[in-house]
Amino acid sequence: MATGGVPFDALSSLDPETFAGESRAVINFLADYYRDVETYQVQPQALPGCLRALLPDAPPENGEPMDVILEEVRTHIVPALTHWQSPKFFGYFPMNASTAGFAGEMLSTGLNIVPFMRVASPAATELESAVVDWMGKLVGLPDRFLFSGGGGGVLHGSTCEAVVCTLAAARDRALSRLGHEGILRLVVYASDQSHCTFQKGARIVGIPRSNFRIIPTTAASGYGLTAASVRDAVEADVASGLVPLYLCATVGTTGLGAVDPVRDLGELAQRHGIWLHVDAAYAGSALICPEFQHHIDGAELADSVSMNPHKWFLTNMDCCCLWVASPAALTSALSTNPEYLSNVTEESAGAGVVDYKDWQIALSRPFRAMKLWVVLRRYGGAGMRAYVRRHVEMARWFEQALEADGRFEVVAPTRFSLVTFRLRPRHEGDGDAVDGLNRRLLVAVNASGRAFMTHFVVDGKFVIRMAVGGAMTEMRHVHDTWELVREKAEEVGALQNERNVLK
Amino acid sequence: MATGGVPFDALSSLDPETFAGESRAVINFLADYYRDVETYQVQPQALPGCLRALLPDAPPENGEPMDVILEEVRTHIVPALTHWQSPKFFGYFPMNASTAGFAGEMLSTGLNIVPFMRVASPAATELESAVVDWMGKLVGLPDRFLFSGGGGGVLHGSTCEAVVCTLAAARDRALSRLGHEGILRLVVYASDQSHCTFQKGARIVGIPRSNFRIIPTTAASGYGLTAASVRDAVEADVASGLVPLYLCATVGTTGLGAVDPVRDLGELAQRHGIWLHVDAAYAGSALICPEFQHHIDGAELADSVSMNPHKWFLTNMDCCCLWVASPAALTSALSTNPEYLSNVTEESAGAGVVDYKDWQIALSRPFRAMKLWVVLRRYGGAGMRAYVRRHVEMARWFEQALEADGRFEVVAPTRFSLVTFRLRPRHEGDGDAVDGLNRRLLVAVNASGRAFMTHFVVDGKFVIRMAVGGAMTEMRHVHDTWELVREKAEEVGALQNERNVLK
Numbered sequence A, B: 001m002a003t004g005g006v007p008f009d010a011l012s013s014l015d016p017e018t019f020a021g022e023s024r025a026v027i028n029f030l031a032d033y034y035r036d037v038e039t040y041q042v043q044p045q046a047l048p049g050c051l052r053a054l055l056p057d058a059p060p061e062n063g064e065p066m067d068v069i070l071e072e073v074r075t076h077i078v079p080a081l082t083h084w085q086s087p088k089f090f091g092y093f094p095m096n097a098s099t100a101g102f103a104g105e106m107l108s109t110g111l112n113i114v115p116f117m118r119v120a121s122p123a124a125t126e127l128e129s130a131v132v133d134w135m136g137k138l139v140g141l142p143d144r145f146l147f148s149g150g151g152g153g154v155l156h157g158s159t160c161e162a163v164v165c166t167l168a169a170a171r172d173r174a175l176s177r178l179g180h181e182g183i184l185r186l187v188v189y190a191s192d193q194s195h196c197t198f199q200k201g202a203r204i205v206g207i208p209r210s211n212f213r214i215i216p217t218t219a220a221s222g223y224g225l226t227a228a229s230v231r232d233a234v235e236a237d238v239a240s241g242l243v244p245l246y247l248c249a250t251v252g253t254t255g256l257g258a259v260d261p262v263r264d265l266g267e268l269a270q271r272h273g274i275w276l277h278v279d280a281a282y283a284g285s286a287l288i289c290p291e292f293q294h295h296i297d298g299a300e301l302a303d304s305v306s307m308n309p310h311k312w313f314l315t316n317m318d319c320c321c322l323w324v325a326s327p328a329a330l331t332s333a334l335s336t337n338p339e340y341l342s343n344v345t346e347e348s349a350g351a352g353v354v355d356y357k358d359w360q361i362a363l364s365r366p367f368r369a370m371k372l373w374v375v376l377r378r379y380g381g382a383g384m385r386a387y388v389r390r391h392v393e394m395a396r397w398f399e400q401a402l403e404a405d406g407r408f409e410v411v412a413p414t415r416f417s418l419v420t421f422r423l424r425p426r427h428e429g430d431g432d433a434v435d436g437l438n439r440r441l442l443v444a445v446n447a448s449g450r451a452f453m454t455h456f457v458v459d460g461k462f463v464i465r466m467a468v469g470g471a472m473t474e475m476r477h478v479h480d481t482w483e484l485v486r487e488k489a490e491e492v493g494a495l496q497n498e499r500n501v502l503k
Helices: A016-040 A066-080 A099-111 A124-138 A159-178 A180-185 A197-203 A227-239 A263-273 A283-288 A290-298 A329-335 A370-405 A433-446 A475-502 B015-040 B066-080 B099-111 B122-138 B160-179 B181-186 B196-204 B227-239 B262-272 B282-288 B291-295 B326-334 B368-404 B431-447 B475-502
Strands: A153-155 A186-191 A212-215 A245-249 A275-279 A302-308 A321-325 A408-412 A418-423 A452-459 A461-467 B152-156 B187-189 B212-215 B243-250 B275-279 B304-307 B319-323 B409-412 B418-423 B454-458 B461-467
Touching: A016 A066, A016 B015, A016 B099, A016 B275, A066 A124, A066 B099, A066 B122, A066 B368, A099 A370, A099 B015, A099 B066, A099 B099, A124 A153, A124 A321, A124 A370, A124 B066, A124 B454, A153 A159, A153 A370, A153 B431, A159 A180, A159 A186, A159 A197, A159 A245, A159 A275, A159 A302, A159 A321, A159 A329, A159 B196, A180 A186, A186 A197, A186 A227, A197 A212, A197 B160, A197 B326, A212 A227, A227 A245, A245 A263, A263 A275, A283 A290, A283 A302, A283 A370, A290 B368, A321 A329, A329 B196, A370 A408, A370 A418, A370 A475, A370 B066, A408 B181, A418 A433, A433 A452, A433 A461, A433 A475, B015 B066, B015 B212, B099 B368, B122 B319, B122 B368, B122 B409, B152 B368, B160 B181, B160 B196, B160 B243, B160 B304, B160 B319, B160 B326, B181 B187, B187 B196, B187 B227, B212 B227, B227 B243, B227 B262, B243 B262, B262 B275, B282 B291, B282 B304, B282 B368, B282 B475, B319 B326, B368 B409, B368 B418, B418 B431, B431 B454, B431 B461
Parallel strands: A186 A212, A186 A245, A245 A275, A275 A302, B187 B212, B187 B243, B243 B275, B275 B304
Antiparallel strands: A153 A321, A302 A321, A408 A418, A418 A461, A452 A461, B152 B319, B304 B319, B409 B418, B418 B461, B454 B461
């Protein structure tokens, strides 16, 4: 189709032949990317404005062919990406891609339905309810979080969304008793290791900033909360006339992979009517292995649990499972019933029908269940356990290598696949110098382009984090990275010695 | 790879050959779907539990081949989907898929990076900043919403996320003056035609439910707000000691496609220090055509504007553009700075660097900019204008057909591509009977499987909504749908007469 000489491809934008041809070109592009990604600098040298300078100020007036666009992705965009799928990416937490996760996302994106209510696409809602029950069983959740046990789950895009929704549910449950002015008295508790998303979520739902308690942890408890420290904070607040609302227990913290004691915290939460949320965003994937399930012992005392298949469960961005024991608490905070969404026929309405718009922040939502379902079907429970255990084994090997080399210390025990380490101080009192040395070590490792890690600070000490869990990461990459760390440690150590001499 | 006889595909889940082969199978599946979707019942007959009954209670222990999975999608899932990509889908609002939108999503999903900060993948942040400026220029936004003009934009997943973030920004700006107890006095304003997302968003950020004002509209203003009615509500609240916080102006409401007067409301908002948000979720796509840009005249008086490319702009789910005049207002409400995200090198930090985690609810986020960029490059401004105008023309044809047929009335003027209509009452006082008749007409149209529409209620009247805008919708589908509506109107009319005789 053309008007005035201009080909208006937009008018036949879903022509099946064009769709198949251009999509195959993208598949080939990505297959090449996966083949080559190991050879790229994991983190690019990309100064601010480097891409922006290559882009025109306005979109083109006339459309351009897909091959031109893909060529620009190759030449302009890929060189300024951090390669999260590189087998040598050990930063933050892994963010898995896989063939099945990609296939599921393609199906979801291609069908492009919007299952905000069951009636808006019945199969999508039913698949989601089934798949969150499947995942709940895999990670060993108590029945009360499954639809089959009176609770239920939903697929969000992020933990933060799960946190905002559960905070709103807990808040509204409390305010129905206290009146809205009670919002000024509500208190949220987390540890100094909890993810910042809890503090942000508490602010979003209107909890006063001064009512967010950050409870310190120590090396003695492996940087997990102790029930005693939470109890002291709760009792002090109650004594001041405040109302304890919500407590976060983390299984696998971001900084160090620490674990809070779910049962102890659950018993405390129940005594005080506090909503307990268990955040297993990263380590939830490990919970599919029986040898890790003791970490959520006591989960039956929690009100909600979440984990992110998009981290370490081969499910491409984005996908977060949230389970709640009381769906009614969630939906009473989040439901809306405008006329334009009411059912014109009754068959899809009524008791027992899940309308997921009332389980989340937004109305519109993608068909995420398709993605997680394809992953679970394609790889199965046994495949996923083998996958997780392989990374755990790699992380343990790295931890042992560190321990066998007297120059390093492991900062927190490697419970899952996150190793936290640093060069040791050689003499008492050289803490600041050692922090600088570790910082330079991390910068040198990342600048080599041969691996990418991130850092954390605990007890005032600079710590390097190596998070194993990439879909393409094999033991040889971990071996190479150990060689790299030793090489760079020698370089920065040598440099340090020279500086000391020069002083 | 195999262990104990079980093939653990999960261990080689990004093998390029497997990836390419299985992905091509999915592409072929989707190309077939697009070829055939016109022949499917748009809305399925799918009783509650229909899919759930076909699914086992737990995921498989061993993985299964992709062709088996795709066959189950075909036989179990597709038959119970509402086909949002059918050219005969006229319900809710369109939710466009396209070859370019799909290609962009594949690139984003395949690269699977997480650009929460610039340093976490520099190209993604820079592409996003460029692309939201491109879109802002296309829809005719004032410079103050562009990065080049001191404002800026972000890609969210939904309007509700944009609403929650701007409400939190407005709230925190007010509370910095009032103290947190001021939250009890903050008031949010919307019309009886505004999307329910504003009420939900206000609840989420902790505004008391009794402080949400729903201002009535009437046919006289085409169901748009009048500045006088908002002013009266605002002044009454101020007189009661309340604090007007936030006002929503909609360009293209969900029920009827109505337009609020942006300039009038902007002047009022400025006088009272109210945050004005312009919601152009659906009709924002039409604003790329100069003949529609008068609808946002006065936008320079607003604080924020949003529109959804995932509706009528060939961008697959999900993608919502939010622009703000003051990025600092947004980031001061939403920023977090945990140690594990601080920059170990300084090159990516500092003034002028956008860290999008502070512009949204969640930390993690997909690379949505890739998708919108591919759409804009592939179709160009001219292609997209031709695309939008084609639907506008179809909707006008349908509206004229209704007007030429004396049995129908058009309820609100068709400003974009949404037609709202009903069978007229034949006699005074038979309003209830006519509502029943229109309800049966809609049920009959949808039950035919040959089209799908939804409804609305305004001034107590049941109204049928026909939202034109599908990527594959051509004029012949609109012609066929008009024949269908006439046929079903005769059927339900005949039935009605029989019932009257029987009474």
